[in-house]
Every structure is written in structure tokens, then in C-alpha cells.
Amino acid sequence: MATPYFPTFLLLLFLSSLFLLEQCFISSVLKLPRSGKNTSFPLLEVLSEFNLYLSSVFSLSQVAEQAGLTNQGQVGQLEGHYLLCSVKPASVAGIWSKSVWPGDVLAAHPHVLWYSQERVLSRSKRSMAFNDPNYPKQWHLHNYLNKGMDINVTGVWERNITGQGVTVVVVDDGVEHTHQDIQPNYSAEGSYDLNSNDPDPMPHPDIQSDNHHGTRCAGEIAAVPNNSFCAVGVAYGSKVAGIRVLDGPLTDSLEAIAFNKHYQVNDIYSCSWGPDDDGHTVDGPHPLGKAALQHGVIAGRQGFGSIFVVASGNGGQYNDNCNFDGYANSIYTITIGAVDEKGRMPFYAEECASMLAVTFSSGGSKLRSIVTSDWSMRKGTGCTDGHTGTSAAAPLAAGMVALMLQVRPCLSWRDVQHIITFTATKCDNSADWRVNGAGFHHSHQHGFGLLNAWRLVNAAKVWESVPFLVSYQSSVIKEEVPIPTYPDELIRIWKVSAADLRQSGMETLEHVAVTVTITHPCRGNVEIVLVCPSGMTSVIGARRAIDRDPAGYQDWTFSTVRCWGESAKGQYTLKISDHMLKQSQLTLYGSSMSSSEVQDRQRLLEEAMSGKYLDSSFSLPCPPGLDIPPEIVSPFTSNSLKVSLCPLCLSLEVDLKSDINNCVKSCDVNCKMYTIHVSLETY
Structure with a gap:
């Protein structure tokens, strides 16, 4: 028909x-x-x-x-x-x-x-409006006074990217989880009180009434919106947990447990504390703490790696430097510094060659601090506009990482470091910015620059995982060589050839570390500078006027990220001033990513910054994670930790005598149990 x-x-x-x-x-x-x-x-x-x-x-x-x-x-x-x-x-x-x-x-x-x-239609741009009374004061989220001086997060929120499905744990002095800004997002599954050995991390008020630190950090991350109270968290759709560990004597083993506690529930560990910022302390994680950090990045988060965000420290007024902080210069952590609301380095902030990036916090007396939740104990109001220091910067960074993980849950711990490196922006033209051989700008004051939530999330959306971490380690040079007095210097050179790197397959750098033993009756007089093959210079051991410790440096590792993305091959020059060098060793960390691949990624990410991938159905597949037991049930010792790491190296074992992720034929389990008291302060 x-x-x-x-x-x-x-x-x-x-x-x-x-x-x-x-x-x-x-x-x-x-x-x-x-x-x-x-x-x-x-x-x-x-x-x-x-x-x-x-x-x-x-x-x-x-x-x-x-x-x-x-x-x-x-x-x-x-x-x-x-x-x-x-x-x-x-x-x-x-x-x-x-x-x-x-x-x-x-x-x-x-x-x-x-x-x-x-009719003339009434239309408004899609923007976030919350009824939380102090949200308008949260300049770090939306700075109307100094345009551009905020974390650029509202556009991410408008696309319903709020950290959903991600858990951030605050390792600190406790979290008041009954707080109305925290309770709806609280994760009991990720929490624990290691000071009292029970599941409840509720802070215990002390005489000084200063155990509110963890609650403030938790509010910065995940304070719920539109409850007509206080403020809003940067990742207000995420879950927040608490591990109470700083309200009592802290040992190496206790710290190690904290770093791996509930590491299949908790994705990001926010740590706003570290060794004393007094300008004369050299300290960091001890053997178990180091091992736990390494174990976390290998086995945490179903094998994608726990993400450890640490504050760089508040010793700037004492000319302190975060390379004397073993948490801040570890390759396994993301070290975050602070800038004030004008994008400048505050008086308390520390310079550091190992600092990855900065974000906002307090400045001088006439500048605004961070508005966040506060405890309601000890007649507290539940809200504060006085959260300060790098303590306030690190949780903001942790919250931004949560936003990244929502759009790309399978980002590895190194993927996150790379994305920060690729997307951070310059924020202060007066800083000592240098462009390295790969095209990345870095400053000892600001790392690779200011964290930008919009750039981080758009980059995460299109990011393909980087190749496996590989390393190269020179032989240990033992000597008794006098070092000239400053400004003269002793020079040591390592020449790394293509043949040296062939076994590992390393092409480009991530972290570069130098381990030294130097004797000196007044340690603060020593200055150590590392020059990478490209000519990029890093002050890895800064002079500190008030550090008069006669112990010198005993097998201390300094590190830099300023050579990130550069070719690993070439000549590395170490310049040291003052007294006696006894031992030195160079360690390179990187991957098989070529220099051209680094440039290709830079171009791809800049293309993604328009939001076109974020606004589309574009999605990269995520591989399944590993089936890793959620907790080590047996007593947590150095031996059990090493044994637990061994099967993760393709049926071989992992050598924990060094910080290198190389597989070896057997694990050394004949070691002593270290329980060392560590003096830590919150930032």
C-alpha cells in the first residue's frame, strides 16, 4: 500500500x-x-x-x-x-x-x-548560594575583594563535583563529629582514637583548650552547606573521618598505625602537623613511620595509593626550611605551603625546594584568616574566623584532591602529584620563579604555584596514569673532605649516563634526593645547593642562623622537585659550604615518560581547561583496584609491616632498608623494633 x-x-x-x-x-x-x-x-x-x-x-x-x-x-x-x-x-x-x-x-x-x-526574561548565571551565615566571609572560596585570589572552586561545584564518594581523614587531635557542620558527612568507618585506643576520635578538652585543631581542619574540608550554620567545606560532598593521635605521647609505631589506619576506607590523609618549627630542629618520620608511608602509597586505596597531604610548616620567622622536615621532603607526601589573601608569602611560611604547591591561609594582622567550623566544647561557638598557618592550607589542598578523585577515582598517588605540578599557577611575581628544562615554573616560596580547583579537576578528568615509579641510586661516597667556609664551597659531581638509567628505564625526573653526613660544630652555617643537568638550582639545605646544633647532619636526606619533568641523564652538581663532608649519595626518582610525552600532556591539559571534557560525557575507563585486606590484624611491628609489603611486588619482595621502591629477591626481616618518641607540633 x-x-x-x-x-x-x-x-x-x-x-x-x-x-x-x-x-x-x-x-x-x-x-x-x-x-x-x-x-x-x-x-x-x-x-x-x-x-x-x-x-x-x-x-x-x-x-x-x-x-x-x-x-x-x-x-x-x-x-x-x-x-x-x-x-x-x-x-x-x-x-x-x-x-x-x-x-x-x-x-x-x-x-x-x-x-x-x-518579555525581558530574568536570567542569572548559575552560581552557588548558601544560607550558611559565614559563607560570604570565606574569601578563599570566592574572593570578591581580590579577584582571582581564591581557589576557583565554584565552577566545579556548579557541575555537582563536591567530593562525592571520597573520604578524607584528618590525622590530628580529634574531630568533634557531632558538630552540626560535620556530623552529616562524618565517616565512623574511617575513624579511630589511637590515644585512647577506641573507635571514637572525639577530642578531649585540655587545660589550654587547644584540642580544636582537627575539628577546624575537618570543617575546611567537608562542612555541609545550607544548614544555616557557620560555613562550607571545599569538598562538602565528601566524607570526613578523624584519627586522634596528637593528644598524647606519639611514638614511631603509633604514627605508623595512624598513616595506614582504615586505608581501604580513607582515600586522603590530611596532616597539619610536623616537627618543631623553631629554626634548629631536624626531624621526620622514623623507620616505622617511613615504612608506613611507603606501605600506604603501595597498598592503600586498593593499590592506587593513599594520598598524604602535609603542611610545610610555620617556622618562617626563624628562617626555618621544610627540607629539615622529613614529612615535608618525603617523596610519598604532597607538601603544601601557604599564601595570604593577596597571594603573597606570609611571615610564618617556610621556603623549600621540596614544596609542591601553595594555597590560601592567614597573613599579617590586617589580613583575613580562614573561616571554618570550630568545636563547641569549652564554650566554643562552633565557628571561627581565625584558623591560621599552613595548618589551614593543607586541609584545603586535601579537599581539592577529593574533588579530583570524584571525577577520576583511579588516580594514583603520583598522578595527583603530577597534576598539581602541571596545573598550579604563579601567584606572586616577586617570588624567585625559575622555569626548569621541562617548562615548569617553581619557586622556593610557592612550589609550582597556587592550587586551582578548576584546573585540577579538569586535568583529572582527562588524565591517564603515569608509568610506574622507577629510581636510580648512586653508590655511597665515603670520605673525609674539608669543606671551605662560606661563601666558598666544595663541589661534588655525579654523572648519570644513559647506560646507568637503562635498567630502570628512567627518562624523566620527579624527585631528586641527596643523602649526606656532614660534621659541623654549628650546623646552621652549612648551605647545600643541588644543580640538575638542565642548570636548575635548588637550595636543599638552607643556612639557619639559630641552628647551633653541633651534631651536624647524620645520614639526612634532602630533596627537590624543581627538576620535575626534566631529562634524568646528565651531570648533577652538589655545592656545600663549611666544615667536613663524610658521606654523600644521589637518588633519582622518575618514570619512563619521555620529554615529548611530558610536553604532550602539558598541551592536552591546557586544552581541557575550557571545561569541554568536564561538560561532556567524556570518560576514561578506570581499572579495578587490588583486593587488599582492609587492616593488618596481627600486631603492628616492623617485621609484620615488611612482610605485608612483600606480596605487592609481583610475587617478589620489597626492600625497606632504603626508601627505594625496587624489588629484591628476599625481604630482610631481621630487624629491631623501633619505638621512638617524636616531638610534633600542629601548624
């Missing part, structure tokens, strides 16, 4: 003859104007639209003329829809002079099927 096309054709013909007429009015006055030179016709508040059906003998221009309007042409790509606008009073036809409204003409016109007045 033939298909009846004729009725369909008539319908299409009818629809194609519809015209939309728009009469342009901007006033609601319906009277004709008193005539006058250059007087605009009093217009309606809004435009008028008309659908029209015209016979074969009638034209659009005739309709427009009868209504005293002019045809402005078709409306966009809508066939059969036209815009008609009013003309100046001097040229209005007689029908207008009789005060007949054109809408009345069109309504009565036999060829006008329908018309409507088009």
Missing part, C-alpha cells in the same frame, strides 16, 4: 508558514508618545512575538506595514519566524496616529494566527 504523504505535506506546509513577529518595546507605557525630534516611541517593557499564517496573496511586509512595524528578518535558525520592530514616531503610519496599538491590529488581522508579547 502506498504511504499517504499528502496530509503530511500539508502539515509541513502549514508549519512552515508560521511567522514569529517581535515588536521591540522596553517600557510598559501603552500610550503613543507626544511627537518630537529624535523622540523614541514609548515602548513596551518587553518585546511582542507573533505567529502568522499568510495566504498566497498576502505578504509579511504588508502585515508589518499595516501594524506600523518594520521587518527585521528571520529569528536565528527558526524558519518562518520573524522579528518585527517599531519605527520612529515621525514615520509612523496613520493607524498609529489614531492611537491604535499595533498589538490590536495584529490580534484582529485575519492572517495572524497567534501573537504574544515577549
Whole structure:
């Protein structure tokens, strides 16, 4: 049977003859104007639209003329829809002079099927509005006073990226999880009290009433919005847990347990504490703490690696440097410094060659601090506008990492480090910015720059995992060599050839470390500078005027990220001033990623910054994680930790005598249990 096309054709013909007429009015006055030179016709508040059906003998221009309007042409790509606008009073036809409204003409016109007045529509840009009373004071989230001096997160929130499915644990002095800004997002599964050995990390008020530190950090990360209380967290859709460990004596084993506690529940560990920031301390994680950090990045988060975010420290007024902090210069951590609301280095912030990036915190007395949740104990109000220091910066960074993990859950711990390196932005032109051989800018004051949530999330969306971490380690040079007095210097050179790197397959650098033993009766007089093959210079051991410790440096590892992405091959130069060098060793960490691949990733990420991938259905597949037991049930000792690591190296074992992730044929389990008291302070 033939298909009846004729009725369909008539319908299409009818629809194609519809015209939309728009009469342009901007006033609601319906009277004709008193005539006058250059007087605009009093217009309606809004435009008028008309659908029209015209016979074969009638034209659009005739309709427009009868209504005293002019045809402005078709409306966009809508066939059969036209815009008609009013003309100046001097040229209005007689029908207008009789005060007949054109809408009345069109309504009565036999060829006008329908018309409507088009109104000026009220439309606003999609923006976040919360009823939390102190949200307007959270300048670090939306800085209206200093444009650009915020973390650029609102555009991410508008796309419903709030950290959903991610858990951030605050390792600190406890978290008041009954707090109304925290309770809805609290994760009991990821929490524990290691000071009291129970599952509840509720802080215990002390005489000084200063155990509110962890609660403030938790609020920065995940304070819930729209509850008419206090403020909003940067990743307000994430879960937040607490591990109470700083409210009592801290040992090496206790710290190690904290770093791996519930590491299949907790994705990100936020640590706003470290050794004393007094300008003369050299300390960091001890053997078990180091092993736990390494174990976390290998086995945590189903094999994608726990992400450890640490504060760089607050010893700037003492000329302290975070390379004397073993947590901040570890390759397994993300070290975050602080800038004030103007993007400048605060007085308390420390310089550091191993610092990855900075984000916002307090500045001088006349600058604003961070608004966040606070405990309600000891007559606390539950809200504060006085959270300060790098303690406030690290949780913001942890929250931004949570946003990244929502869009790309399988990012490895090194992927996160790479994305920060690729996306951080310069924020202070007065800082000592240097561009390295791979095109990355770095400053001892600001790392690779200011964290930007929009850039981090867009980069995470398109990021493909980097190749496995590989390393190269020189032989240990033992000697007794006098070091010239500053400003003269002793120079040591390592030449790393392609043959040296062939076994590991390393092409480009990530972290570069130097381990030294130096004797000196006044340690702070020593300065150590490392120069990478590209010529990029890092002050890895800064002079500290008040460090008069006679112990020197005993097998201490300094590190730098300033050579990130550069070719690993070439000559490394160590420059040391003052006293006696006894031992030195160079360690390179990197991957098989080539220099051209680094550049390709840089171009891809800049292309992604428009948001086009974030706004589309684009998605990269995520591999499944490893089936790793959630907890070590047996007593946590150095032996059990090493044994637990061994099966993760493709049926071989992992050598934990060094910080290198190389597989060896057997694990050394004949070691002593270290339990060392570590003095730590919150930042």
C-alpha cells in the first residue's frame, strides 16, 4: 500500500508558514508618545512575538506595514519566524496616529494566527548560594575583594563535583563529629582514637583548650552547606573521618598505625602537623613511620595509593626550611605551603625546594584568616574566623584532591602529584620563579604555584596514569673532605649516563634526593645547593642562623622537585659550604615518560581547561583496584609491616632498608623494633 504523504505535506506546509513577529518595546507605557525630534516611541517593557499564517496573496511586509512595524528578518535558525520592530514616531503610519496599538491590529488581522508579547526574561548565571551565615566571609572560596585570589572552586561545584564518594581523614587531635557542620558527612568507618585506643576520635578538652585543631581542619574540608550554620567545606560532598593521635605521647609505631589506619576506607590523609618549627630542629618520620608511608602509597586505596597531604610548616620567622622536615621532603607526601589573601608569602611560611604547591591561609594582622567550623566544647561557638598557618592550607589542598578523585577515582598517588605540578599557577611575581628544562615554573616560596580547583579537576578528568615509579641510586661516597667556609664551597659531581638509567628505564625526573653526613660544630652555617643537568638550582639545605646544633647532619636526606619533568641523564652538581663532608649519595626518582610525552600532556591539559571534557560525557575507563585486606590484624611491628609489603611486588619482595621502591629477591626481616618518641607540633 502506498504511504499517504499528502496530509503530511500539508502539515509541513502549514508549519512552515508560521511567522514569529517581535515588536521591540522596553517600557510598559501603552500610550503613543507626544511627537518630537529624535523622540523614541514609548515602548513596551518587553518585546511582542507573533505567529502568522499568510495566504498566497498576502505578504509579511504588508502585515508589518499595516501594524506600523518594520521587518527585521528571520529569528536565528527558526524558519518562518520573524522579528518585527517599531519605527520612529515621525514615520509612523496613520493607524498609529489614531492611537491604535499595533498589538490590536495584529490580534484582529485575519492572517495572524497567534501573537504574544515577549518579555525581558530574568536570567542569572548559575552560581552557588548558601544560607550558611559565614559563607560570604570565606574569601578563599570566592574572593570578591581580590579577584582571582581564591581557589576557583565554584565552577566545579556548579557541575555537582563536591567530593562525592571520597573520604578524607584528618590525622590530628580529634574531630568533634557531632558538630552540626560535620556530623552529616562524618565517616565512623574511617575513624579511630589511637590515644585512647577506641573507635571514637572525639577530642578531649585540655587545660589550654587547644584540642580544636582537627575539628577546624575537618570543617575546611567537608562542612555541609545550607544548614544555616557557620560555613562550607571545599569538598562538602565528601566524607570526613578523624584519627586522634596528637593528644598524647606519639611514638614511631603509633604514627605508623595512624598513616595506614582504615586505608581501604580513607582515600586522603590530611596532616597539619610536623616537627618543631623553631629554626634548629631536624626531624621526620622514623623507620616505622617511613615504612608506613611507603606501605600506604603501595597498598592503600586498593593499590592506587593513599594520598598524604602535609603542611610545610610555620617556622618562617626563624628562617626555618621544610627540607629539615622529613614529612615535608618525603617523596610519598604532597607538601603544601601557604599564601595570604593577596597571594603573597606570609611571615610564618617556610621556603623549600621540596614544596609542591601553595594555597590560601592567614597573613599579617590586617589580613583575613580562614573561616571554618570550630568545636563547641569549652564554650566554643562552633565557628571561627581565625584558623591560621599552613595548618589551614593543607586541609584545603586535601579537599581539592577529593574533588579530583570524584571525577577520576583511579588516580594514583603520583598522578595527583603530577597534576598539581602541571596545573598550579604563579601567584606572586616577586617570588624567585625559575622555569626548569621541562617548562615548569617553581619557586622556593610557592612550589609550582597556587592550587586551582578548576584546573585540577579538569586535568583529572582527562588524565591517564603515569608509568610506574622507577629510581636510580648512586653508590655511597665515603670520605673525609674539608669543606671551605662560606661563601666558598666544595663541589661534588655525579654523572648519570644513559647506560646507568637503562635498567630502570628512567627518562624523566620527579624527585631528586641527596643523602649526606656532614660534621659541623654549628650546623646552621652549612648551605647545600643541588644543580640538575638542565642548570636548575635548588637550595636543599638552607643556612639557619639559630641552628647551633653541633651534631651536624647524620645520614639526612634532602630533596627537590624543581627538576620535575626534566631529562634524568646528565651531570648533577652538589655545592656545600663549611666544615667536613663524610658521606654523600644521589637518588633519582622518575618514570619512563619521555620529554615529548611530558610536553604532550602539558598541551592536552591546557586544552581541557575550557571545561569541554568536564561538560561532556567524556570518560576514561578506570581499572579495578587490588583486593587488599582492609587492616593488618596481627600486631603492628616492623617485621609484620615488611612482610605485608612483600606480596605487592609481583610475587617478589620489597626492600625497606632504603626508601627505594625496587624489588629484591628476599625481604630482610631481621630487624629491631623501633619505638621512638617524636616531638610534633600542629601548624
